[in-house]
Amino acid sequence: MVSPILELTNINKSFGHVHANKNINLTINKGTIHGIIGENGAGKSTLMSIVFGLYQANSGTIKVNGKEINLRSPKDSIINGIGMVHQHFMLVENFTVLENIILGFEGELVFGKNLEKAKKDLKDLCDTYKLNIDLNSTISDLSVGFRQRVEILKSLYRGAEILILDEPTGVLTPQEVDELFKILRSLKEEGKTIVLITHKLIEIMDLTSEVSVMRQGEMVGHTKTENTNKEQLAEMMVGRSVLLRLDKSEVKAGEVLFKVKNLTVKDDLDVTRVKNVDLEIRSGEILGLAGVTGNGQTELLEALSGIRKVESGEIYLEGKKVSDRQNFLDPRKLKDKGLAHVPEDRQRMGLVTDFKAYENLIFGYHDQQPFSKSSVLNHRDIISHSKKIMEEYDVRPQSPNLITSNFSGGNQQKIILSRELNENPKVLLVGQPTRGVDIGAIEFIHQRLIDMRDRGAAILLVSVELDEVLSLSDRIVVMFDGKIVGEKDNKNVTDRELGLLMAGVV
Amino acid sequence: MAPVDKSKVPWWASNLIVPLVNLTLALLVSGLFIFIAGENPYEAVRLIIYGSFGYIEGFAYTLYYTTNFVFTGLAFAVAFHCRLFNIGGEGQAYIGGLGVFLVAINFSFLPVPIVWLLSIAGAVVFGAAWAFIPAYLQATRGSHVVITTIMFNFIAASLMVFLLVDVIRDTAQMGPHTVALPKEQWFPSFKDFAGLLGIKIRYSPLNISFLLAILASVFVWFLVWKTRWGYEMRAVGHNTQAAIYAGISPYKNIIIAMCISGGLAGLLGVNEILGVHHKIVAGFPAGYGFTGIAVALMGRNHPIGIFPAAFLFGILYQGGSEVTFDMPNITRYMFVAVQGVIILFSGALENLFRPQIESFFVNRLNIKASA
Missing domain, CATH: 3.40.50.300 (P-loop containing nucleotide triphosphate hydrolases)
Known part of the structure; x- marks a missing residue:
């Protein structure tokens, strides 16, 4: 008998002007592995962060086991049996597995009875799901695959019935992926519900029984995995939006x-x-x-x-x-x-955001004539050059003395582009x-x-x-x-x- | 509270009003200390102002302290623009003083102005060399300069005690200091200049090193904002990854920034050795290196800010000693506490009221604009 364990209705979430989730409806049935697939920026992670209480939705309701709940923090989610394994693990590297798992749930000032019980419970969990983890090993000694298992064990120990995994295979080797899938299947057999966020079609087809597709913040389809194929999913994922072919x-x-x-x-x-x-x-x-x-x-x-x-x-x-x-x-x-290079991450690499615009407009070319003569910067030429290319590339506002972080993302990108393209x-x-x-x-x-x-x-x-x-x-x-x-x-x-x-x- | 649109904040609000508010608060809290100690805060303020401005020698003392704080403040600021916390100004100044003395005594056969120039160079080279080792370790091994420079302060102190006791001590004396430099090498003091004008004043340590402090300030301003070196140092400091992308070597710039910083700290030795003691005495940097950190932070690491901040600490040093003379309940340590409060408010709590003050002025400007 299938019964819904998690129901989301009309979830909306915006970050500034970006509407990351638009009227999302999603029902996840108990004891299934449910895939959520979509391109980067489709809103998958945002949605699941709302379910885990990391973000609060602007509107919409969340029901667990038919009961409406109010999630204000991850703690509320844990109480309601929702656990999440993030893309980037939340582990203290120099703590042992045991110390990481009981962190925040120690339950006693001086370790004794509770710790012994925790140890026993964790051993049982490890055996049931064949996790094969040594509780006394230090996190920094473990491989990525094992660290992920520790995260899973942590969620289980805290009573998770629904386990959300965000892009779990991104950091794993193929062998580790196989191991992970085995674990996930055995979790399902024991009646746990798993939500798998991914952009890899092959994982969806391999593992899930139901799949939901997201695109540009919207939920564009739900289906049983057996009724679909990779081609169909890829089409839904990418969308049939009309391409803006440029005149060229x-x-x-x-x-x-x-x-x-x-x-x-x-x-x-x-x-x-x-x-x-x-x-x-x-x-x-x-x-x-x-x-x-x-x-x-x-x-x-x-x-x-x-x-x-x-x-x-x-x-x-x-x-x-x-x-x-x-x-x-x-x-x-x-x-x-x-050779010129416009880097992927403009704020981390392409710009010094604390610099003034004119300082960024010569960045990497600052030792060339006429910008610098025998190590002294030629302020007047730099400013006139900056004004010229800011006009040419329509950088707004056109003020070379403004600190770069005050420009919008598009204009920051134009600063980089004008700098790199200007040298032909x-x-x-x-x-x-x-x-x-x-x-x-x-x-x-x-x-x-x-x-x-x-x-x-x-x-x-x-x-x-x-x-x-x-x-x-x-x-x-x-x-x-x-x-x-x-x-x-x-x-x-x-x-x-x-x-x-x-x-x-x- | 909504974040303030930084681009709309008038420059004087963030660079003048905020430090002044912080300073006022610090002085109010300090006044409370003095009150608790059983003295009248108003009277203390009067004494501070009299001691540092009220008579010519007092003012000269204030400027002498200012000189030292300018050197150590600039030293900290240069490294900070490369995001390096050079806590080692104290040790670099100590070793810089050694450089001054060794050059001056060994080249005494040369004409005096040349000896002076060489001694200044000696201060810079020795100070820079003492900063080079931590810089090298930071650049190649990632050993944090905060830790290494602080250790190098202790090493410098021990090394100097060893040298002053066993190697370069004036054997005709008992104390741990060297022989005095020949009199003609001494820097002309303020008293000498006044004498030339026919004004008779008593002794004060102020000497022409004060002019060197002004030159050093101009140099730092030029270096940091007008040269390729400063530009690259700041790029590494603000965003190392971007610097690498632009082909700027973090390794090279860490070492350059630290060496310039150490060289500036070394200049303190010029003031103390050529200008005041005329020999190396044990412990002559006397904490100026550490106070320089506060001076730089308060001056927002810009020479235009560092100079008044150094002057303020000069007033506190000189006025403070006046207060401890006249007020039996106020000890020297009381003024260390006052300094601490100022550092607390203008350093650690620098941003305490910044959002409120900035948004106040932004709102006012908005109202004006819409009216």
Whole structure:
């Protein structure tokens, strides 16, 4: 007999102007594994954070076991039997497993009876669900997969009947994923309810019995998993929204300006994030790199722009090798050779937000004439240059002396773009050029990129916005799990095909 | 309370009114201390003002203290623009003094102005060298400069005691200090200048190092805001990742910022050795290095702010000693407490009333604009 354990009705949530959840209705049945799927920014995590009491909805009701409840904090959710395993674990690294789990629920001042009972209860839970965790090991000694199990155990110990997992496989190896799925299935068999948030179709098909699809803050469909297939889900996920194809001339691709051969890159935790990637970009073309966030695009861009070390493979600029494992050029030398980079995260990397606008407008070019002469900054030339390019790129307000953090996201992006495009680079690497940018600015930015291409630049466009990749690129490659999993000519490709590639289905 | 739109706050509200309000509060609380100690706060204020402004020698003392605070305040500020907390001004000043003395005594055969220039260079080089080691450890090993510079203060103190007792002590004397420098090398004092004008005044330690403090302030302003070096240091300080993206080396800039900082702290040795003691005496930095941190914070790490902040602490030092003379219930330590209260209100509690004050002025401007 199926009975609903969690019912959401007309949930709305806004952050400023962003309507993250619009009139969401969702029913989750007891003892099922329910998948929630959608692209980045579709509102999945926001919705589940509301259920877990981290955010409060602007309107709407939440019922658990048919009873309406008011969730003001995670504590309320825990009392109502809702547990959540976050993408980023909430564990104290230098505590043991046991210490982490009882944290906040110690129940006694001097450890004794309660602790012994907790130990016993936890051992039982571990046995029941085959979690196989040593309670006395320190978190920092555990692998990511085991840390996740600790989070699951923590939720179970606190009496969770509904367990929400937010993108649980993003950080796991394939073997760890298999183990996790085993655990989730055994939890289901014991009558627990699981909500799985993911953007990977393969996991939905593998594990869930019901699935809900979100797109741009709305719930666009519910279905039983057995009644659907990957293609159908991908279509729902990406949507059939009309693409804004820009006016652009036929591609006149010239010689290869930028070439990447068999490139492998590791991240700061020594995990290989880019695996044997080959790329070629010609003069006068835009190569779009599509993919879901976290599939190695960030590390690829950082390696190509000289910020991150290359593990193996080679990078060529205009036919000359610029980087391999032994020798690599730093970002400034690459700039001198005509490579510009608009980084993915403008506030973390592209700008010093505490600087005045004019200081950011010369950032990275500040040691060049006429901005600086024998180490002294030439204030007058910098200001007149800043005024000129702020006007050209329509940065508002047009005041070079304003602190950068006071500009809107779109105008901050224009500051970076004007700085990087102004030098007429031969090769341009662009990451998420329109993330968090208003519609007016998006058009402007897109037009500028097309202009650059028509002037003969080779452009690599990395974006999680499929529409953007489709409307700008001449050729499209898809990255999944650090590898290039497909290359398409933009003329004969559908968003559905790309969606499947992005989800790692094909 | 809604956050204030920072771009609309008038500059004088955040840079003048807020520090003045904080200072007033600090003085009120200090007044309470004095009242509890059994003395009249009004009388104490009168004594402070008389002691630091009331007669020519008192004012000279105030400016002498100001000189020291300007050096150590600037030192802290330069490092802070690269987001480095250089707590080691005390030790860097101590070693800087060693540099001054060694250069002056070894190059005494040269013309005096050249000896002075070389001694100043010696102060900068020795101070910078003492800051270089923590800087290097921070840049390459990530050893936090707060910890290492504070340890280097102790190491400097021990090293100097060792040198003053066993190596460079004036063997004709019992105390831990060196021989005096030749008289012609001494910096001209304020008293000497007054004498030239035919005015007879009593001794005060004020000397031409005060001019050096003004020069150092101009130098720091120019360095931080007008040169590529300062620009890169600030970029590393505000956003290291962005700096790396722009091809600016955090490693290089951490070391440069710390060495300049140490060099500035070393200049305190010029004031103390060439200007006042004319020899190294044990413990001559006397806490100026630490007070410099408060001076820099209060001056918002800008020379234009540091100079008045240093002057204020000069008033407190000089006026405070006047108070302790005349008020038996007020000890020297009382004024350490007063300094502490000022540091508390203008440093740690700097933002206590900032939102209220800023929104007050923003609202007023809005009303004016709509009227």
